[in-house]
Each structure stands twice: as C-alpha cells, then as structure tokens.
Amino acid sequence: MQIDIEFFWDPGSTNTYFAWKLLPAIAARHDARIVPRAFNLGYVFRHHNYAVMAEPPPKIENRKRDLARWAEKYALPFRFPGVFPIKTSVALRGAIAMRRWDRERDFINAVLEAYWERDDHSIAEIGGLKPLAASLGVDPEAFAEAAESDEMRQALIDETQDALDRGVFGAPSMLLGNELFWGKDRMDFVEDELERNSI
C-alpha cells in the first residue's frame, strides 16, 4: 500500500525549502507519495497571535551558519534571499491552482528554487509566477486567472484552516496518518515512520 506524506509548506519558510529538497529521496526509498498542502503562515500567525520575538545577535548569526551547513551537507545551491520576508499567498494559491494541470509539485519546486536559490522575490506577485507556469507548459494567462480567482482565495483559507484543525502549527510539517513531524531536522524520523509502515 502506498503511503501518503502530506507536506505542509509555505514558500516564505527557509526550512520548507530544505525539507522539500530532502523529502523526494526518502519518499522514493519507501515508494511513498508526497501530497502538498498549502499552509499560509501569514494566516497562521494571525490566527495564533504570534509575535516574532527579538533574538540575540549570536542566535541570528548561528542560524545563518547552520543554514550554510545544511546547504553544504546536502549540496544544495541555497542562498538567503535579499528581500525577506515576502508575501506568499499568491504563490500558495498558484500551487493549488496548478492541480488543475497536474503540475503542483513541479510548480512548488520552481517557486522554492526561484526564491531560495536564485534570490528571485518576484514570486510574491502573479507577474513573477506566470513565467514559471509557462516553463511548465501551462498557459500563463489561464494560470493567472485561476490563481487570482475568488475560488482559489477561498481554497487557500480552507486548506490552511483544515491543517490547523488537524493540529498542524508550522511549516514544514509532514503528516503520515496521525503522526506529525515538524521541521527539516526530523527527516530521519519521517523515514523511521515510513519503515514502520512498510512492515
């Protein structure tokens, strides 16, 4: 039986980029399927009344060093974007819209690579997403119309709210059945869970 890994993502999350890049090899080893779920962190932060806490400079410095270590260890051309944070709701709506063309995962990959590898923050606007759609063989105008539709706006709210209702609280999160894993540094636990399920 093929196992689904629900992957809750937001393109504004650095760790979403890393987890997304590490997950396919793990899924392939266990013949699992990655099922993306849009998780609008802006909506979530408002929902939880999150405040971003000021952090001591050494902690911020260490986070940068840590990200560089991850990029090196896994040979990923990551670089921290010059413009951060950005608005992510258009890209999330675009991903949901891409289900119509069955290109959601390719689109997510294109969005994450644009922002986290090429420092391209145009993914915050529909104008920056249209060329990505075109590169996947999807008509950019039809894509833009779908991504900007009221239907997709509601779909993003519903999908994020559904995740919250199911206990997801951050991105990246991976849900296998009822087992929730949070963060790029829990990939080995995801793999353990897949192994347990394949017995």
Place this chain on the structure above:
Amino acid sequence: MQIDIEFFWDPGSTNTYFAWKLLPAIAARHDARIVPRAFNLGYVFRHHNYAVMAEPPPKIENRKRDLARWAEKYALPFRFPGVFPIKTSVALRGAIAMRRWDRERDFINAVLEAYWERDDHSIAEIGGLKPLAASLGVDPEAFAEAAESDEMRQALIDETQDALDRGVFGAPSMLLGNELFWGKDRMDFVEDELERNSI
C-alpha cells in the same frame, strides 16, 4: 591531536539530557574530549530579557511526541519530570565544584539521569545532590560546602558570562574551536566537524 568538544549545559534543559547521552559515542569515534561548561539558563534569560512565549496547544503536544520519539530511537529511559521547571544553579555549581575531585562528568550524568529518567527533582537543592556526590565516592559534606561557597557562586556567574561573551546563546551547545552547534538535533553536524578536523 585530541579535539575538545566544549559542552554547554543546564540540567533544566530537556535537550541537554538528550545531547549529553548521544555525545559520548560520537566523541569516542573521533577520540575527542568532552569538556563541560556550566551555562545557567536562568541567568541567560534574564541577560537577554527572554520571555517565554505562549505556544499553541498542538505545538506543545507535538513537542511531547517528538521527545518520546527521540527516547525510543536512542533507547533512552527518558520521562518528562512531574516538577518543571526547577532551579538549576545549585546543580551547576555542584558540577563546577566536582572538578576538584575530577568527577564533573560523572556528576553531570548522575544529575541528568536523576531528573530526566527518574523524575527526581531534588537535584534543585543541595540536599538532593549530596547522595549523588556520595555515590561517586566524594565526601558529601565537603562537596556541599564547596558547591555552596561564594567562590562557586562567582565561578558559575563567570563561566556563564564567558560563554555569552563567546557567542553561546542556548543549551545544549557544542563548541569545537570556533564552530558552534546548538541543539540535540545537530549531532550529525558535530560529527561532520570532528571528521573534518581529523583529516
């Protein structure tokens, strides 16, 4: 050349327990030496004006699940203590005092096992630490006198401040030369660094 792993610890930190239990095998594989550094989190939080932020219940729930997964994966008899948080400065002073008898690492191990495996929160008081000292062959009265001395009170402040001055911001942290690693989930990066240094 033997490499030193400076290990910044506080017994009130759950992740200190896990990192402490995982580190010896890693150090042994690379003939590295673990050098404990007392890091008084209470002092640090005051220093940084940290506020503990209210977290959404699903996040708290997931943390518990995550800790249970770590305990299972590494076969550790961890259980979350009934009394938490506790005062940790006496145990930290006791550890520094134990250098006089060359039993610091054994003492740290005894303290962490008492609190994180046996739910024994008496380690918050000198009375709970004396039996641990005795079990290590150290005269409990001489130990208590040292641990409660003004000299040790100052030593704990100095050691914690020195760590802050060197860029340590949390526990557990591991410092190898100038490379700082934070958290129980960076043990593989510590091992990578040891490998790099042994070439």
